[in-house]
Amino acid sequence: MDLLTTSVVTGDSDGGPYTLVVLAGEADVTNSGALRELLDGEVAKEPRTLVIDLSELRFMDSSALHVVLRANRTMDRQGGVLALAGPRDPVAKMLRLTAADQLLPVYASVAEATAE
Numbered sequence: 001m002d003l004l005t006t007s008v009v010t011g012d013s014d015g016g017p018y019t020l021v022v023l024a025g026e027a028d029v030t031n032s033g034a035l036r037e038l039l040d041g042e043v044a045k046e047p048r049t050l051v052i053d054l055s056e057l058r059f060m061d062s063s064a065l066h067v068v069l070r071a072n073r074t075m076d077r078q079g080g081v082l083a084l085a086g087p088r089d090p091v092a093k094m095l096r097l098t099a100a101d102q103l104l105p106v107y108a109s110v111a112e113a114t115a116e
Contacts (some may be wrong), residue, residue, distance in 0.1 A: 027064035055086030
């Protein structure tokens, strides 16, 4: 069983300050509660831009996607932006199939997500 590992860093780019949440491993029903706690905590800090780096995430199920979409709604209400960066093929396919890629911006890399 692969666990979800996370890390959070803040940075500054040409696009301004941002918070970067890096997800690695697998995000699914077994760890969506922990993911929700992490994202709720970061969203509560009201960053202008929150980027979730998916480049090391091998799998994401619907419960984890729901957590991300919930965080996106809260960011939107606060006037901030949540963006996804670098999803691998299985995660990118799930984002397309659920039309989540139409609800929030998806970038090829963290550099692209933080440039705007």
